[in-house]
Amino acid sequence: MRGSTIAGIGHYVPERVLTNAELERLIDTTxxxxxxxxxxxxxxxxxxxxxxxxxxxxxxxxxxxxxxxRAEDLDLIIVGTATPDMLxxxxxxxxxxxxxxxxxxxxDLSAACSSWVYGVAVAHGYVSSGLAETVLVVGAxxxxxxxxxxxxxxxxxxxxSAGAVVVRPSEPGQGFLSFYLGADGGGAxxxxxxxxxxxxxxxxxxxxxxxxxxxxxxxxxxxFAVRIIPRAIEEAxxxxxxxxxxxxxxxxxxxxxxxxxxxxxxxxxxxxKFFVNVERYGNTSSASxxxxxxxxxxxxxxxxxxxxxxxxxxxxxxxxxxxxxWTK
Ligand code: ACO
Numbered sequence: 001m002r003g004s005t006i007a008g009i010g011h012y013v014p015e016r017v018l019t020n021a022e023l024e025r026l027i028d029t030t031x032x033x034x035x036x037x038x039x040x041x042x043x044x045x046x047x048x049x050x051x052x053x054x055x056x057x058x059x060x061x062x063x064x065x066x067x068x069x070r071a072e073d074l075d076l077i078i079v080g081t082a083t084p085d086m087l088x089x090x091x092x093x094x095x096x097x098x099x100x101x102x103x104x105x106x107x108d109l110s111a112a113c114s115s116w117v118y119g120v121a122v123a124h125g126y127v128s129s130g131l132a133e134t135v136l137v138v139g140a141x142x143x144x145x146x147x148x149x150x151x152x153x154x155x156x157x158x159x160x161s162a163g164a165v166v167v168r169p170s171e172p173g174q175g176f177l178s179f180y181l182g183a184d185g186g187g188a189x190x191x192x193x194x195x196x197x198x199x200x201x202x203x204x205x206x207x208x209x210x211x212x213x214x215x216x217x218x219x220x221x222x223x224f225a226v227r228i229i230p231r232a233i234e235e236a237x238x239x240x241x242x243x244x245x246x247x248x249x250x251x252x253x254x255x256x257x258x259x260x261x262x263x264x265x266x267x268x269x270x271x272x273k274f275f276v277n278v279e280r281y282g283n284t285s286s287a288s289x290x291x292x293x294x295x296x297x298x299x300x301x302x303x304x305x306x307x308x309x310x311x312x313x314x315x316x317x318x319x320x321x322x323x324x325x326w327t328k
Contacts, residue, residue: 001128001129001172002127002128002130002169002170002171002172003128003169003170003171003172003173003174003175003176004123004124004127004128004167004168004169004170004175004176005167005168005169005170005174005175005176005324005325005327006120006165006166006167006175006324006326006328007066007067007068007069007134007165007166007167007168007328008062008063008064008065008066008067008069008165008166008328009062009063009163009164009165009290009293009294009297010058010059010060010061010062010063010064010065010066010163010164010165010294011059011062011161011162011163011164011287011291011294011295012055012056012058012059012062012161012162013044013160013161013162013281013291014044014045014046014047014050014055014160014161015044015047016044016045016046016047017042017043017045018042018043018044018045018159019041019042020034020035020040020041020042020156023155023156026149027149027150027152027155027156028152029152029156034156037256037258038156038157038256038257038258038278038282039256039257039258039276039278039279040156040157040256040257040278040279040282040283041279041280042279042280042281042282043158043160043280043281043282043284044159044160044161044281044284045144045159045160046142046144046145046160050142050160051085051091051142051145052079052081052083052084052085052091052140052141052142052162053079053085053091053094053095053098053140055140055141055142055160055161055162055287056081056091056095056138056139056140056164057095057098057099058162059138059140059162059163059164059287059290060077060095060099060136060138060164061099062164063136063164063165063166064099064136064166066166067134067166067168069134069166071099071100071101071102071104072100072101072102072103073134074101074103074104074134074135074136075103075104075105075134075135076104076105076106076123076126076132076135076136077092077095077096077099077101077104077105077106077107077135077136077138078092078106078107078108078109078119078122078123078135078136078137078138079091079092079095079106079107079108079109079119079138079139079140080108080109080110080111080114080116080118080119080137080138080139080140080286081108081110081115081139081140081141081285081286082110082112082113082115082141082143082146082193082285082286082314082315083140083141083143083145083146083285084108087196087197090106090107090108091108091140092106092107092108092138093106095136095138099136101136104136109122111183111286111314111316111318111320112191112285112286112314112315112316112318113253113255113283113285113286113288113312113313113314113315113318114181114253114312114313114314114316114318114319114320115139115285115286115314116137116138116139116286116287116289116290116312117181117289117310117311117312117320117321117322118181118318118320119137119138119139119286120137120165120167120176120322121179121181121320121322122137123135123137123167124167124176124179127167127168127169128169133168133169134166134168135166135167135168136164136165136166136167137164137165137166137167138162138163138164139162139163139164139285139287139288139289139290139291140162140164140286140287141160141161141162141284141285141286141287142160143158143159143160143214143283143285144158144159144160146193146212146213146214147213147214148210148213148214150210151210151213153216153218154213154214154215154216154218156282157255157256157282157283158214158282158283158284158285159281159283159284160284160287161281161284161287161288161291162287162291163289163290163291163293163294164290165293170327173325174325174327175324175325175327176322176323176324177239177240177241177242177307177322177323177324177325178236178237178239178240178322178323179236179239179320179321179322180232180235180236180239180320180321180322181318181319181320182228182232182318182319182320183318183319184224184316184317184318185316185317186317187220187224187316187317188315188316188317189217190216190217190221190224190315190317191214191215191216191217191314191315191317192214192215192216192315193211193212193213193214193215194206194211194215195207195209195211195212196211222256222258222259224313224317225255225256225259225313226259226262226266228313228317228319229252229253229259229263229311229313229319230263230266230267232311232313232320232321233250233263233267233309233321234267235321236309236311236322236323237309237323239323240323242307242323244267244268244269246307247269247273247307247308247309247323248273248302248306248307248308249273249274249275249296249301249302249306249307249308249309250264250269250273250274250275250308250309250311251275251289251292251293251296251308251309251310251311252274252275252289252292252311253283253288253289253311253312253313253314254276254277254278254281254283254284254288254289254291254292255278255283255288255313256278256283257276257278257279260274260276260278275292275293275295275296275301276292277291277292277295285314286312288312289311289312293308293310296308297326297328302326303326304326304327304328305325305326306325306326307323307324307325308323308324308326309321309322309323309324310322310324
């Protein structure tokens with residue numbers, strides 16, 4: 001089988017910056033609490049008229065320009081999101097139309113914060129098997145739209161952004177070297193948006209109880225994250241036939257600086273090998289890893305031939321990791 005790689009990458013963050021100081025005025029919290037517990041200083045918030053597809057469209061256009069591909073070259077569009085424009089049709093179909101990607105199939109992928117990593121694993125399967133030549137994988141989120149702005153235990157954590165990549169064929173041994181995807185549905189209740197689906201359809205009561213917003217057991221998710229990130233990183237590295245010492249840069253899901261610190265410590269790896277931008281964006285769910293990868297590349301932290309390990313975890317519970325030999 002041939003390999004697959006990232007041929008182009010793009011990102012988009014909304015203009016509006018929401019600082020911890022502003023949150024201090026909205027809810028009973030402090031900049032000090034947020035920074036020491038999470039590392040987050042500010043996050044981006046989409047405008048009222050911006051949906052996830054609007055963010056995803058900007059990221060997709062940049063990724064396609066970076067890869068030098070046109071809309072008609074796309075065989076498949078995968079959008080990872082926990083905040084689709086609507087339950088259906090898929091946000092990927094909205095993007096397909098707006099890009100004018102007439103030949104492309106399009107679907108959304110739901111694995112919460114792990115969706116984009118799951119998405120590139122699917123794209124790798126299509127491209128390496130020859131089923132597709134060019135796949136667009138987008139992680140696009142507007143968590144601010146499902147945030148309960150009265151719940152201080154969650155509203156300080158999340159932000160809005162989008163990241164996108166174009167996946168194309170590569171030589172074997174280049175690009176994506178391994179994937180590891182996992183799930184534990186037993187932890188489904190730990191992070192959820194309980195209402196609006198078929199289990200709890202929208203009603204006046206569900207709105208009154210704020211059941212259309214994100215609910216989370218932060219402490220349990222924290223324990224899960226600290227356990228799963230090192231395991232997922234080790235698995236991706238060993239499946240690629242490599243060791244941790246071969247890794248140039250780790251790109252973890254940006255949820256909480258303490259989770260990243262703990263993962264580095266457990267793995268015995270220097271913290272400088274972990275890319276961090278959580279202080280500027282908070283947790284942007286499926287967009288978090290591609291936006292971090294984008295910034296790491298643009299900052300010159302990843303060069304052609306370098307090995308990066310990308311790792312995400314999130315609702316489901318889900319997790320996913322990949323070892324990536326950078327080819328651009
Ligand atoms: N400001 C001030 N105090 C607060 C705030 C706030 N914003 N939020 C909570 N507190 C209080 C709590 O009420 C609690 O007070 P109490 O002791 O009087 O009850 C106290 O702070 C400590 O609360 P904890 O929940 O124990 O705080 P903890 O140190 O565990 O940090 C946090 C909470 C930051 C949420 C942490 O648990 C965490 O990061 N968890 C992981 C979350 C995560 O990564 N989620 C993303 C998953 S991905 C996805 O799919 C969405």
